[in-house]
Amino acid sequence: MSTLLSIESLGKRFGGLTALQDVSFDVPEHGIVGIMGANGAGKTTLFSLIAGNARPSAGDIVLRGRSLVGLRPDQICRLGVARTFQIVKPFPALTVRENLRTAALFGSAGHRSAARADAANNPILAEIGLLPMADQPASTLTLSGQKRLEIARAVASGAALVMLDEVMAGLTPTEVTQMLATLRHLHASRGLTLLVIEHVMRALMDLCGHIVVLHHGQLIAEGTPRAIAEDPRTLGVYFGEGA
Amino acid sequence: MSPLLAAPVVALAGAGLGVALYRGVFARLIARSAPAQAARLEGNSLLLFFGLSIIVQNVVALAFTPNNRAYAWAGDVLRLGSVAMTGNRLAALLVAGGVCLGVAVFLGRSVFGLAMRAVIERREAAQVVGVDVDRVQWVAFALGFGSAALAGVLVSTLEQFSPFSGFPFTIAGFIVIILGGLGNVTAGLVAALLLGAVETYGVALTSANWRSVLLYGSFVAALLLFPNGLFARRLRA
Amino acid sequence: MKDLAPNAWWAGLWAATLAVLLALPFVANAYLVGVGLSLLMWLALTQSWCVLSKMTGYVSLGHVVFYGLGAYLVVVTWQQLPLVLAVPLAGLLAAAFAAVVGLPVLRVRGPYFVILTYGLAELVKFSVMAGEAASGTASRILFGTPELTVVYFAMFALALASVALFTWVSRSRFGHGLRSLRENEEAAETLGVPVARYKLLAYVLSAAIPAMVGAVMALRSTYFVVGQVFDPMISVTVIAMAILGGGDNARGPLVGVLFLGLLSELLWASAPLLYMIVLGAILVVFVLLVPDGLLGLFERPRAGGRR
Numbered sequence: 001m002s003t004l005l006s007i008e009s010l011g012k013r014f015g016g017l018t019a020l021q022d023v024s025f026d027v028p029e030h031g032i033v034g035i036m037g038a039n040g041a042g043k044t045t046l047f048s049l050i051a052g053n054a055r056p057s058a059g060d061i062v063l064r065g066r067s068l069v070g071l072r073p074d075q076i077c078r079l080g081v082a083r084t085f086q087i088v089k090p091f092p093a094l095t096v097r098e099n100l101r102t103a104a105l106f107g108s109a110g111h112r113s114a115a116r117a118d119a120a121n122n123p124i125l126a127e128i129g130l131l132p133m134a135d136q137p138a139s140t141l142t143l144s145g146q147k148r149l150e151i152a153r154a155v156a157s158g159a160a161l162v163m164l165d166e167v168m169a170g171l172t173p174t175e176v177t178q179m180l181a182t183l184r185h186l187h188a189s190r191g192l193t194l195l196v197i198e199h200v201m202r203a204l205m206d207l208c209g210h211i212v213v214l215h216h217g218q219l220i221a222e223g224t225p226r227a228i229a230e231d232p233r234t235l236g237v238y239f240g241e242g243a
Numbered sequence: 244m245s246p247l248l249a250a251p252v253v254a255l256a257g258a259g260l261g262v263a264l265y266r267g268v269f270a271r272l273i274a275r276s277a278p279a280q281a282a283r284l285e286g287n288s289l290l291l292f293f294g295l296s297i298i299v300q301n302v303v304a305l306a307f308t309p310n311n312r313a314y315a316w317a318g319d320v321l322r323l324g325s326v327a328m329t330g331n332r333l334a335a336l337l338v339a340g341g342v343c344l345g346v347a348v349f350l351g352r353s354v355f356g357l358a359m360r361a362v363i364e365r366r367e368a369a370q371v372v373g374v375d376v377d378r379v380q381w382v383a384f385a386l387g388f389g390s391a392a393l394a395g396v397l398v399s400t401l402e403q404f405s406p407f408s409g410f411p412f413t414i415a416g417f418i419v420i421i422l423g424g425l426g427n428v429t430a431g432l433v434a435a436l437l438l439g440a441v442e443t444y445g446v447a448l449t450s451a452n453w454r455s456v457l458l459y460g461s462f463v464a465a466l467l468l469f470p471n472g473l474f475a476r477r478l479r480a
Numbered sequence: 481m482k483d484l485a486p487n488a489w490w491a492g493l494w495a496a497t498l499a500v501l502l503a504l505p506f507v508a509n510a511y512l513v514g515v516g517l518s519l520l521m522w523l524a525l526t527q528s529w530c531v532l533s534k535m536t537g538y539v540s541l542g543h544v545v546f547y548g549l550g551a552y553l554v555v556v557t558w559q560q561l562p563l564v565l566a567v568p569l570a571g572l573l574a575a576a577f578a579a580v581v582g583l584p585v586l587r588v589r590g591p592y593f594v595i596l597t598y599g600l601a602e603l604v605k606f607s608v609m610a611g612e613a614a615s616g617t618a619s620r621i622l623f624g625t626p627e628l629t630v631v632y633f634a635m636f637a638l639a640l641a642s643v644a645l646f647t648w649v650s651r652s653r654f655g656h657g658l659r660s661l662r663e664n665e666e667a668a669e670t671l672g673v674p675v676a677r678y679k680l681l682a683y684v685l686s687a688a689i690p691a692m693v694g695a696v697m698a699l700r701s702t703y704f705v706v707g708q709v710f711d712p713m714i715s716v717t718v719i720a721m722a723i724l725g726g727g728d729n730a731r732g733p734l735v736g737v738l739f740l741g742l743l744s745e746l747l748w749a750s751a752p753l754l755y756m757i758v759l760g761a762i763l764v765v766f767v768l769l770v771p772d773g774l775l776g777l778f779e780r781p782r783a784g785g786r787r
Contacts, residue, residue, distance in 0.1 A: 051670055077672035085670075091663030102660040105653050106672030114656065157671055272768055286539055287767050289591040290719070293541070294763025297716065301756040309753070414602075417595055453610050459603035466596045467584045 004029040004064060004193045005050070005161055011058035012045055012217075019045040020217045023059070027161070032187060032194040034208035036228070038237065041214040043197045044086055047163050050195075051083045052076040063161070080108045082159035084150035086166050086197075092139035096130050097121065099138050099149055100156040109158025121156050128152045128182060144171065155186055161193045168200040176203055183207060205229065213237070246316055250338070250396045257392025261384035264295070269384070270377075296409070303406040313403040331400040338397055342390055343432060359383060411458060418462045421469065490731055497734065501636065505629045517632050517700075519741045520639040524693045525714070526721045526733040527642035531649050532686035533719075534728040536679055537662035538586065541594045541715050542601030543690060546574040548710035550691030551698035552608060555620050563626065567634070567695045574691030575684050582683040586676070598712065605710035612706060620704040634696045642689045643730050649685070650729040658682055659728065713756070717744075720759050723766045726773015735774050 005027040012020040020042045027033050035043050048054040050061055052073035061068040068076055082103070091099050097118060103109070104117035111117040125131040128148050133141065138149060147167055154162045164183075168176050180203055187194055198204040204211065205225040213221040213234050221231045228234050272288055320329050350356035361369040362379045370376050398404065398412070419435045438461060445457045504516040525547065533539045550570035557566050581600070588596050625631075649655045660668040661675045669675045694709060717740070725736030740762070747755040766773065 053666065053670065072674070072676075073666075073669040074672045074674045077670060083670060085667065089664045089667035091660055091667065094659060094663055098656070098659075102656060102668065102673065103671045105656060106660075106668075108672070112653065114653070153671060268764070268768065285591040286594055287771075289594050290539065290541075290723075291764055291767045293716070294760040294767065297760030298757050298764070301753045301760065305753045305757070414595075414599060417599075421592065453606075455606035456603065456610050459599050459606060462599040463596065463603050466588055466592060466599070470588045470592065 001028040001031065003027065004031075005195075006062040007046075007050075007059070008062065009059035010046070010049060010056055010061065012042070012049060012054065013057045018217050020049070020056075020214075023214070023217070023219045025212050025219060025222055027193060027195060028210075030187075030191055030193055031210060032196065032208045034204045034211040034225075035195065035197045035214065036204060036211055036234075037214035040216075042217040043214055044165060045217075046214070047083050047165055047195075047197065050076075050163065051081060074106070077107050077157060077159070078110075080158070080160040081163070082107065082154035082157045082161070083163040084147075084154050084165050084167060086169075088143070088146040088150055090138035090141070090146050090149055093137055095135050096125070096138055096141070096149060096152075097134045100124065100153055103153045103157035107157025107159060109156065121152075124152050124155050124186075127186060128155075144175070151183075155190065155192070159192075161195065163195040163197075165197045166199060167196075168198055168203045171200075176200060179203075180206055246396055246400050247334075250393055253396050254389045254393040257395075258385040258389030260392075261386075261388025262381050264388070265381045265384040268295070269380075296413075300406045300409065307406065309406055311403045311405045314399070316400045335397040335401060339394065342393065346386070346390070347429065347432070355379075355382070411455070414458060414462055418458075418465055421462075421465050493734070497738070498640075501639075505632050510628060513628055513632060515741075515745050517628075517635055518745070519737060520632075520635040521693055521697060522717070522721060522737045522741050523733060524635065524639040524642040525690050525718050526725075526737055527639075527646040527730060528686045528689040529718045530722055530728070530730075530733055531646050532682045534722060534732070535649060535655060535658035535662060536682050538589075538679065538683075539594050539719070540597040540686075541719065542597030542599070542712075543686070543718055544710055544712060544714040545597075545601035545604050546578070546687045546690040547694035547697075547714060548601070548605065548608070548706075549574050549577060550694030551704070551709040552694075552706075553691075554695040554698045555622065555704045558620075558622055563699070567692050570695035571688040571692040574687040578684045578687035579680065582680045583676075586679045586683060598715070601710060601712065601715065605706065608710070609706045622699065622702050622704065625699040625702065631696055631699055635693070638689055638693055638696065643734075645685065645689065646733070647730045649682075654678065654681070713759075716759060716763070720762045720766075722773075724762060724773055726770075726775035726777075732773055732775045739774070 003026045007023055007025050007027075010020055010023045011018070023042075023046070025033075035046065037043055045054070049056050050068065052068065052071055052075070056069055063079060063081065066079070068079070068081070071079075091102065094102075100121040101114055101117045104111045104121055105114070109117075109120065111120060122131070125134050128151060130145065130148055130152055133145065138146065141149060147169075151162075151164065151167055154164075167183075168179060171179060183194070184207065186192060194207075196204065196208060198207075208225060211222065211225055211228045212219060213228060213231075215237050220237065221228060221233045223231065268291065269288065272284070272291060316331055320327055321333060348356075350360060358369065358374045359379050359382070361372070361374055362376055362383075366376060369379075394412070395409070402408075415438060418438055419431050441461055442454065442457060445453070501516050501520060505513050508516075525543070529540065529543050550567075550573070553570045553573055554563070554566050557569075561569070585593070585596060585600065649658070657668070657673040657678050660671070660673055661678060665675055698704065698709065721736035721740045722733055723736070724740055725732030725734065740759075743758070744755055747758065770777065
C-alpha cells in the first residue's frame with residue numbers, strides 16, 4: 001500500500017513549551033491510523049500542523065510527495081485534507097445543509113453551484129443522521145449533533161484524508177457503536193484515509209489498523225492495536241511503571 | 244461652583260450613570276448573547292455605547308446648546324524650580340496621577356482587584372472559582388464612568404469644550420488600551436505617557452492643525468502594528 | 481410554492497419604489513426630487529456597506545472615508561477633468577485605496593476593526609484638512625455644476641448598481657464563502673475558503689460605489705466643506721439603516737433606507753439634534769433588542785439568507 005501522508009521529524013514549540021518533538025510516522029492510503037496519548041501529549045497540535053492552522057518549528061509534512069509546510073489552511077484543504085475540531089466550530093446562523101455546502105463548494109470536491117453541492121451532500125447527511133434537521137440553523141443542534149456536523153463537513157469537502165479529533169467524546173456506548181459503524185461505512189464507500197485521535201479505547205482498538213502513541217510530544221510506540229495494548233511503554237504511560 | 248467641589252460630585256454622578264447603564268443596558272446584552280460569540284458581543288457593545296454617546300451628546304446639546312464654552316480657574320503660572328506651569332495643569336496632573344496610582348494599587352494589591360483581573364482574563368473561569376462576576380462588572384462600570392467624568396472636569400479647566408468634544412479623548416483612551424492590551428494597567432500607563440509625549444512634542448514641532456492627524460495617525464498605526472495590543476500576552480494556541 | 485407570496489410582495493415593493501423614484505423628476509417639485517435623491521444616495525451607500533459588513537461581519541464604522549475621497553477627487557479635478565471621467569475615477573481611486581489599506585486593516589478583528597475604521601476615516605479627514613490649509617486653499621467653489629435632474633439620474637444608476645452588486649454577492653459562491661467566514665473564520669479557512677483574499681475583495685467592492693456617490697453628491701453644493709464630506713454621522717446613519725433593516729441580502733437596506741430616510745426628512749430641517757438622538761436610539765434599541773432588524777421580525781427565522 002502506498003503512503004498518503006508522511007510525518008517527518010515534526011516538531012512544534014510554543015515559546016518555551018515543546019508540544020511536539022521529532023515525531024515521524026507514515027499514514028498508508030485508505031488506512032485508518034489512530035493517535036493515542038494523555039491530554040497535552042500533542043495530539044491536537046499535530047492535527048493543527050497538518051491542516052495548516054499552525055506552522056511547524058521543525059520537520060516536514062508530506063502529502064503524496066508534496067510538502068504541506070507553509071501552505072495556508074484553505075490550500076491544504078483543496079489538496080484533500082480535512083479535519084474536525086475538538087471544540088466544535090459550526091457556522092451557527094447557517095443551516096446544517098449550508099454548513100456542508102461551504103465544504104463542498106470550497107474543498108477539494110470543488111462543486112461550482114449550490115444546487116450541485118447540496119445534491120452531493122444529501123447522502124452524507126443521511127448517513128450521519130442529520131437529514132431531518134438539514135434546514136435548521138446549526139446553532140440549534142445538540143452538542144452531539146454538532147460533532148456529527150463536524151464530521152459531515154469534513155467528508156463533504158471531498159477530502160481524501162479526514163482527521164477526526166475525539167469525535168466519540170461524550171457519546172453513550174450505543175452511540176459509540178453507531179458512530180463506529182458510520183465511520184467504517186464512510187471509510188469504505190468513499191475510499192477515505194482516516195487519522196483518528198481518540199480517548200475511547202474500544203473505538204480506537206476497533207477501528208484502527210495502526211496506532212501511534214504520543215507522550216509529552218514524543219512518539220513512544222506504534223504498531224497494531226494488539227501490539228500497542230501489550231507494549232510495556234504504553235502500559236507504563238497509562239498505568240504506571242511496572243504494570 | 245469651584246471645580247474642586249464639582250469634581251467629586253460629577254465623578255459620583257458619572258459612576259451612578261455607569262451603574263444604571265450597566266443594569267439597564269449592558270447586563271441585558273450579555274444575557275442574550277451566546278458565550279461563544281465573544282467578538283460579536285464586543286463589537287455589538289461598541290456600537291451600543293457609540294449609540295448611547297450620540298444620544299447623550301445630543302441631549303446635552305439640546306439642553307445646554309451645542310456651543311463651545313470655557314471658564315477660567317487657577318490659570319496663574321506657578322514656578323517649581325525650572326518648570327513653569329499653570330495652576331490648573333498642575334492640579335490636573337496631581338489628580339490624574341492620583342487616580343492612576345489608586346487604580347493600579349487597587350487592581351494590583353487588593354483582593355477585589357484580583358477578582359477584577361480574573362474576570363478580564365476569563366469570565367467563566369472566574370465564576371467557577373466563586374467570583375461575583377456581576378458585582379465586579381458593575382463596579383468596573385462605576386469606576387470607569389466615574390473616572391471618565393472626573394477627567395472631563397479636569398479637561399474643562401484647561402480647554403474650551405462643547406457637548407461634542409468628548410470623542411478625541413475616547414479615541415486617545417482607545418489608543419492607550421490597544422497599546423497596553425486590555426486589562427494591563429501598567430502597560431496602559433506607559434502607553435498613555437508615550438501618547439502624551441507624541442502629542443505634545445508633535446504639536447510643538449508642527450502646528451495645532453496637525454494635532455488630530457497625529458492623534459488618529461498614532462491610533463491607526465498602533466492598531467495596524469499591534470492587532471492584539473503592544474504588551475498583550477500571546478493568545479493560547 | 482409557500483415562498484411565492486412573500487417573494488411577490490417584495491417584488492412589488494421593489495417595483496413600486498423604483499417606479500416612483502424614476503418618475504419623480506418628471507412629476508414633482510425640486511424639494512421632493514431632493515428627497516428622492518437623498519433616498520437613492522442612502523440606498524447606494526447602505527447596499528455597498530452591506531457587501532462588506534453584513535456578509536463578513538466586519539462592521540465598518542468609517543465607510544464615509546470612501547464617500548469623502550470621491551467627493552474630494554471631483555472637487556480637486558473640477559475644470560480639469562470631465563465629470564464622465566472623474567466620477568468613475570473616484571470609484572477606482574477608492575477601490576485602490578481599499579486594496580492597499582485593506583490587507584493590514586482586515587487583520588484586525590471585532591470591536592478593534594470597528595474603531596479602526598472610524599479612526600482611519602478621521603485620519604483621512606484631518607489629513608485632507610491639514611493639506612488644504614497647508615496649500616493655502618481657503619475654500620473650493622464649484623461653478624457650473626450639472627442640474628438636479630442629471631445628478632438625480634446618476635444617483636439612480638448608482639443605487640441600481642449597488643442593489644445589483646449586493647444581490648449578486650449575496651447569491652454567489654463568493655457570498656457563501658463570506659457568510660461562512662463571518663460565522664467562523666478559522667473553520668471556514670480550514671474548509672477551503674480563502675478568507676484573506678475574500679475579505680479584501682469584499683472591502684474593495686464595498687468601496688467603489690460610495691466613492692462615486694460622494695463624487696456625484698459633491699455636485700449638489702457649490703461650496704465644498706471637508707468636514708461635511710467626511711462626516712462620521714454618514715457612517716453612523718448607514719449602519720443604523722442596515723441594522724434597522726436587518727438580514728444579509730438586498731431587502732434589508734431597502735426597508736431601512738425607506739424607513740429612516742423618510743423619518744430624517746421629517747426631522748432634519750426642524751430638529752437636527754433630535755434626529756441625532758433618534759439615530760442613536762435606533763442603534764441602541766436594535767443592537768440590544770432587535771438584532772435581526774425589521775426583516776427578522778416579519779420573516780420566519782431563516783438561516784443564512786439565500787434570496
